[in-house]
Amino acid sequence: AQSVSQHNHHVILSEAASLELGCNYSYGGTVNLFWYVQYPGQHLQLLLKYFSGDPLVKGIKGFEAEFIKSKFSFNLRKPSVQWSDTAEYFCAAGTGGSYIPTFGRGTSLIVHP
Amino acid sequence: NAGVTQTPKFQVLKTGQSMTLQCAQDMNHNSMYWYRQDPGMGLRLIYYSASEGTTDKGEVPNGYNVSRLNKREFSLRLESAAPSQTSVYFCASRGQGSANPYNQPQHFGDGTRLSIL
Numbered sequence: 183a184q185s186v187s188q189h190n191h192h193v194i195l196s197e198a199a200s201l202e203l204g205c206n207y208s209y210g211g212t213v214n215l216f217w218y219v220q221y222p223g224q225h226l227q228l229l230l231k232y233f234s235g236d237p238l239v240k241g242i243k244g245f246e247a248e249f250i251k252s253k254f255s256f257n258l259r260k261p262s263v264q265w266s267d268t269a270e271y272f273c274a275a276g277t278g279g280s281y282i283p284t285f286g287r288g289t290s291l292i293v294h295p
Numbered sequence: 296n297a298g299v300t301q302t303p304k305f306q307v308l309k310t311g312q313s314m315t316l317q318c319a320q321d322m323n324h325n326s327m328y329w330y331r332q333d334p335g336m337g338l339r340l341i342y343y344s345a346s347e348g349t350t351d352k353g354e355v356p357n358g359y360n361v362s363r364l365n366k367r368e369f370s371l372r373l374e375s376a377a378p379s380q381t382s383v384y385f386c387a388s389r390g391q392g393s394a395n396p397y398n399q400p401q402h403f404g405d406g407t408r409l410s411i412l
Contacts, residue, residue, distance in 0.1 A: 216401075226401075
């Protein structure tokens with residue numbers, strides 16, 4: 183079965199620091215990849231997605247992610263975080279022919295002003 | 296522009312009581328999902344409905360039932376609530392896209408915070 187690993191469970195940064203959150207998936211075939219963000223007390227919102235084409239994907243709010251097929255990875259990056267980026271971040275992966283994406287356990291990001 | 300609407304937002308139940316969580320989407324999406332979110336566990340799929348008229352079990356279906364009432368609505372029922380079902384429940388829907396339904400993102404509701412005493 184497909185699995186998604188987010189190795190950083192809790193990340194604490196100061197404003198203006200750079201961010202990289204790891205995401206690894208297990209499936210070797212065609213895969214659709216997503217990053218979602220959940221601000222405190224809110225629902226999950228899509229940050230960005232990848233399913234084909236340029237492996238460097240740009241999303242909302244200055245986030246980007248790079249798909250590296252050889253490493254089964256889809257890491258999320260932001261050059262300079264803001265206090266408002268404090269949230270929980272979820273990576274999800276779906277196989278090419280499935281309606282059911284698998285979610286990672288999430289990474290809690292706290293940004294100190 | 297409501298998206299995915301869940302009711303209620305908060306609920307407290309006693310052990311053994313029953314309850315139905317409601318979910319409706321106005322985006323004409325085929326697929327709908329119910330998840331529970333627990334600290335450190337991420338999102339776990341309870342049930343999903345790939346299209347109107349079909350439902351399937353997810354990772355943690357025990358103690359729950361679902362009904363896909365029509366294309367818009369997908370309800371989750373707890374027949375006899377247990378303290379282990381204390382959680383935040385999220386409903387999501389997913390569109391079919393013009394070419395590939397599998398690469399469409401999910402749209403989530405605001406969640407139902409359920410406490411069972």
